[in-house]
Amino acid sequence: MEDFLTLLLAGVSVGAVYGLIAIGLNLTFWTTKTMNFGQGSVMMLCAMLTATMVAGGWPQALSILVALAVIAVLMVFTETWTVRPALKIEGSMGWAVSTLGVGIVLQGLASLWFGSQALAFPDIIFTAIDNVVVFGVHVSLQYLAVLVLALALVVVFEALVRGTVWGQAMRAVSMDQDLAAVIGIPVRWIVLGSYIASGLLAGISGILVAQIGGTVDPAFGFELVIFGFVAAVLGGMGSTTGALAGGIAAGVLQQMVGGYISSAAQHGIAFALLILILVVRPQGFFGQREFVKV
Amino acid sequence: MIAVQTVLTRLLTHPVFILAMIVALFFGAAWLTPGTVAILGFLMLNIMLAQSMNLLTGIAGQISLGHAGFYGMGAYASGILMKTAGLPFIVTVPAAGLIGALTGWLLSIPAGRVREFYLAMMTLAFGLIFREIVREWDDLTGGAVGLSGVPSTTLRTLKVLGFSLDALDYFRLVLVVTAIVMWLVHNFIQSHYGRAFYAIHASEVAAGCLGIPRGGTKRMAYTLAAGMAGLAGGLYAHMIGYLGPESFDLARSIEVLVTTVVGGLGSMAGQILSAIVFTFLPEKLQVFAQYQFIVYGLILAFSLILLPRGLAGLLLLPPRFIRPASLRQATADGVAIRPVEPGTGAGLSVDHVTMRFGGLTAVDDVSLELRPGRITALIGPNGSGKSTLVNVISGIYRPAAGTVRFFGEAITGLRDDAIASAGLLRTFQDPRLVPRFTVRENLLLGAHRRYRTGLVSAALSLPAAAREEATFLSTVDAVTKMAGIADVADRPLESLPYGYRRLVEVGRALLAEPRAILLDEPAAGLSEAEMALLARLIRAMKDAGLMVLLIEHHMDFVAELVDDVVVLDSGRVIYHGDIQGMRRSPAVIEAYLGTPETAHA
Numbered sequence: 001m002e003d004f005l006t007l008l009l010a011g012v013s014v015g016a017v018y019g020l021i022a023i024g025l026n027l028t029f030w031t032t033k034t035m036n037f038g039q040g041s042v043m044m045l046c047a048m049l050t051a052t053m054v055a056g057g058w059p060q061a062l063s064i065l066v067a068l069a070v071i072a073v074l075m076v077f078t079e080t081w082t083v084r085p086a087l088k089i090e091g092s093m094g095w096a097v098s099t100l101g102v103g104i105v106l107q108g109l110a111s112l113w114f115g116s117q118a119l120a121f122p123d124i125i126f127t128a129i130d131n132v133v134v135f136g137v138h139v140s141l142q143y144l145a146v147l148v149l150a151l152a153l154v155v156v157f158e159a160l161v162r163g164t165v166w167g168q169a170m171r172a173v174s175m176d177q178d179l180a181a182v183i184g185i186p187v188r189w190i191v192l193g194s195y196i197a198s199g200l201l202a203g204i205s206g207i208l209v210a211q212i213g214g215t216v217d218p219a220f221g222f223e224l225v226i227f228g229f230v231a232a233v234l235g236g237m238g239s240t241t242g243a244l245a246g247g248i249a250a251g252v253l254q255q256m257v258g259g260y261i262s263s264a265a266q267h268g269i270a271f272a273l274l275i276l277i278l279v280v281r282p283q284g285f286f287g288q289r290e291f292v293k294v
Numbered sequence: 295m296i297a298v299q300t301v302l303t304r305l306l307t308h309p310v311f312i313l314a315m316i317v318a319l320f321f322g323a324a325w326l327t328p329g330t331v332a333i334l335g336f337l338m339l340n341i342m343l344a345q346s347m348n349l350l351t352g353i354a355g356q357i358s359l360g361h362a363g364f365y366g367m368g369a370y371a372s373g374i375l376m377k378t379a380g381l382p383f384i385v386t387v388p389a390a391g392l393i394g395a396l397t398g399w400l401l402s403i404p405a406g407r408v409r410e411f412y413l414a415m416m417t418l419a420f421g422l423i424f425r426e427i428v429r430e431w432d433d434l435t436g437g438a439v440g441l442s443g444v445p446s447t448t449l450r451t452l453k454v455l456g457f458s459l460d461a462l463d464y465f466r467l468v469l470v471v472t473a474i475v476m477w478l479v480h481n482f483i484q485s486h487y488g489r490a491f492y493a494i495h496a497s498e499v500a501a502g503c504l505g506i507p508r509g510g511t512k513r514m515a516y517t518l519a520a521g522m523a524g525l526a527g528g529l530y531a532h533m534i535g536y537l538g539p540e541s542f543d544l545a546r547s548i549e550v551l552v553t554t555v556v557g558g559l560g561s562m563a564g565q566i567l568s569a570i571v572f573t574f575l576p577e578k579l580q581v582f583a584q585y586q587f588i589v590y591g592l593i594l595a596f597s598l599i600l601l602p603r604g605l606a607g608l609l610l611l612p613p614r615f616i617r618p619a620s621l622r623q624a625t626a627d628g629v630a631i632r633p634v635e636p637g638t639g640a641g642l643s644v645d646h647v648t649m650r651f652g653g654l655t656a657v658d659d660v661s662l663e664l665r666p667g668r669i670t671a672l673i674g675p676n677g678s679g680k681s682t683l684v685n686v687i688s689g690i691y692r693p694a695a696g697t698v699r700f701f702g703e704a705i706t707g708l709r710d711d712a713i714a715s716a717g718l719l720r721t722f723q724d725p726r727l728v729p730r731f732t733v734r735e736n737l738l739l740g741a742h743r744r745y746r747t748g749l750v751s752a753a754l755s756l757p758a759a760a761r762e763e764a765t766f767l768s769t770v771d772a773v774t775k776m777a778g779i780a781d782v783a784d785r786p787l788e789s790l791p792y793g794y795r796r797l798v799e800v801g802r803a804l805l806a807e808p809r810a811i812l813l814d815e816p817a818a819g820l821s822e823a824e825m826a827l828l829a830r831l832i833r834a835m836k837d838a839g840l841m842v843l844l845i846e847h848h849m850d851f852v853a854e855l856v857d858d859v860v861v862l863d864s865g866r867v868i869y870h871g872d873i874q875g876m877r878r879s880p881a882v883i884e885a886y887l888g889t890p891e892t893a894h895a
Contacts (some may be wrong), residue, residue, distance in 0.1 A: 005690075033409070034411075035411065035882070037359070037414070037415075051828075056804070079594075081596075082595050082596070082599070085599040086598060087601060089602065091600070091606065092355070092598070093355070093356075093357050093410055093411060093414065094598040094602075096357055096359075096411055096414050097357065097551065097594050097598055098557065098594060098595045098596070098598060098599065100359060100418075100548075100594060101590075101591045101592065101593065101594025101596070102589060102595045103591070104548060104587060104588075104591030104594060105591030105592055105595060107360070107589050107591070108585070108587035108588035108591055109585070111584075111587070112584065112585075139476075146615060147564075149420030158827060222418075222422055222544065223422055225416070225536075226418065226419040226422060226423075229415050229419070235410070236674070254390060262430075263430070264426075264427065264430030267423055267426035267427065268426070268427055270419070270423075271416075271419050271420065271423045274416060275400070275401070275403070275404075275416070278403075278404035278407075278408060278412065278416070279403050279404055282404055282407045282408045282412075291847055
């Protein structure tokens with residue numbers, strides 16, 4: 001029973017991070033119907049920079065802020081130099097190739113700078129062995145902290161999207177870019193903003209996952225993006241609630257399969273889930289069937 | 295520049311040159327060092343992988359980010375089947391291709407219902423997970439240690455049909471297999487299948503409205519491409535004798551993608567050039583190995599933007615999509631529009647159709663009927679629902695209520711390609727053609743629904759396939775003459791002015807031998823002379839017994855042609871009758887000019 005609860009908490013907590021990754025993917029999907037195929041490297045870079053700076057004696061909070069600032073600049077570059085020009089080539093998926101390319105470059109640079117060995121990730125608030133006893137069950141504080149933080153971010157994000165002018169403008173851009181431009185919404189900045197926000201969410205997710213796992217290496221991230229994508233598709237592309245629910249479902253399933261069946265099957269399960277959902281219900285559980293205007 | 299490109303293209307794509315190269319490699323390999331022969335063997339596999347990716351990405355416009363997964367599936371399949379199950383080479387290598395193809399098909403099942411990037415993400419996931427599964431499932435695959443002892447030439451353990459092969463023999467075998475596969479792919483690309491792939495790439499909606507199913511076509515692209523990669527993997531397994539999961543990781547997939555992008559998407563010759571570069575260059579630049587991944591990333595990030603057509607775009611003329619042999623067989627006695635047999639039932643009838651977008655009712659309870667040999671105009675102010683109605687009839691939108699019947703059969707809710715296949719064709723308000731195709735290739739695309747040539751026949755370029763193609767090419771000639779575009783028939787569409795494009799689009803619909811045709815503002819942007827040509831085409835359609843629905847704002851043009859007029863306003867039919875009556879109808883006058891002021895101050 002304690003095993004079950006531990007796995008459940010781990011699943012929900014990791015799953016909430018998958019949800020965050022998915023929300024990051026949703027953001028750019030809303031504004032441009034694209035997503036960053038190199039998002040995994042963004043997570044990796046953010047976690048690696050944080051780990052390196054903390055190891056170099058910088059304060060943790062400052063390290064995280066600097067790493068996030070680097071990510072923001074990187075996303076401006078990605079959007080301006082790889083996504084926007086590729087979108088101008090009509091009927092092409094060039095953006096998928098070019099964003100993946102940026103991800104590959106980052107991974108290559110990280111191997112060059114940090115070596116391909118895993119770096120130890122510092123304990124930020126709690127250590128891996130801190131725990132509280134709830135109803136006689138040991139609950140990892142690290143998992144709890146990650147869960148609470150991820151949920152808080154989702155709530156803040158949703159409040160920003162629903163409650164602010166910028167959020168409204170973004171929804172307008174997602175409906176119809178041309179119309180949004182005509183009524184005076186700075187579409188260009190909204191799109192750029194969506195990429196920056198998407199990168200920041202990915203960066204934070206990277207730090208959270210590295211915190212749980214304890215290490216980070218250059219290849220870290222690619223598989224996480226797949227889980228983020230599974231979460232987004234499971235919940236319905238574009239739905240925030242769906243992303244969170246999909247992420248938690250994927251996380252719990254992954255932990256349960258890993259815990260009770262085999263760690264080998266753990267890798268395949270996300271993929272099996274992805275195929276299943278796309279065959280049975282491609283619009284996901286919370287999404288609406290996409291309407292393509294002709 | 296063009297002169298250089300012409301010479302290079304003539305040379306490199308000349309059958310005699312290609313054959314000479316193959317013969318030279320086949321016999322010349324005997325004088326090369328074993329190391330060089332080994333690299334040439336890898337070159338063949340890289341060519342096959344690049345062509346596989348080109349078929350998928352360059353031609354069909356889909357992306358695979360996990361090609362090493364398909365390659366690995368084939369390699370492990372052939373390796374395990376031979377080593378563990380003891381099956382012979384002539385079974386295991388084709389099985390590798392089939393297993394690859396099956397994997398590609400499975401991955402692309404949702405192709406008809408989701409955006410392309412879902413499939414790209416699925417291939418990325420597949421590539422990553424393939425490697426993990428190979429590492430974990432060690433009873434079968436040898437796990438991280440790898441699978442050694444696969445019968446191969448390096449171990450002198452490979453037997454094919456009872457003959458023991460050495461490295462040189464095996465290279466020759468791989469060379470011949472590669473050459474045959476290239477020939478099949480080349481024929482395929484220059485058949486109606488290849489053109490359909492490219493049509494899906496250019497515009498899925500337009501392709502659907504010519505009877506090309508988007509889901510089925512994409513699945514076919516993934517299946518064939520993955521099958522080729524699997525076959526290459528099967529050949530690889532017996533060249534090396536050892537299979538390790540790291541040979542099939544993301545880096546390998548990226549390498550294939552980079553080769554294809556640099557070669558030039560869509561060009562087979564470009565792929566071969568690029569495969570040569572990427573096979574030999576890394577060997578020479580071993581010192582830079584640590585930067586290789588970064589360079590590949592940079593190429594992916596920027597080359598599509600800076601050099602979208604790759605090496606082929608620099609050195610060669612654009613590839614063509616019709617076999618020259620079929621062109622030569624075309625005759626001058628084609629008939630542009632053949633008379634349509636009058637079918638049973640009432641032609642096309644639209645009954646009480648309603649279409650809503652959220653709270654907006656764009657088409658509100660509209661009924662109308664088209665009859666063979668009559669031209670019906672659909673008129674109304676902007677936003678009155680004309681194009682929406684055409685989209686409903688042609689299967690792009692599914693109406694909220696009402697039915698559409700075509701010769702008595704309900705077609706409401708059918709897919710657009712099924713409706714086109716039944717002989718109900720349409721054109722678009724903004725011409726949707728394949729920009730890189732010539733006028734002739736675009737027109738031939740229209741005939742898609744009439745082809746009976748099968749996959750095997752097209753890939754082998756059997757005489758029957760060429761004959762069928764030649765018949766349609768004869769019709770293309772007749773249509774270009776009638777539409778006044780014969781002199782630009784071999785120009786790429788993207789180089790032509792707007793008026794020509796409209797005429798090409800109407801001509802393309804005619805190639806489908808439609809029984810009914812819906813023309814959405816065909817005269818918009820045409821000059822007087824072009825309008826006269828269009829009018830001639832439309833009259834010829836009427837004379838041949840087609841049903842014609844004409845959406846048009848140009849009243850003089852409409853008045854000369856039409857038999858019946860239907861006027862829409864805010865989604866409702868406000869007038870139905872002849873054109874004289876329309877001009878007097880108070881409802882129509884009000885819709886266009888507003889309510890006259892009755893009270894004077």
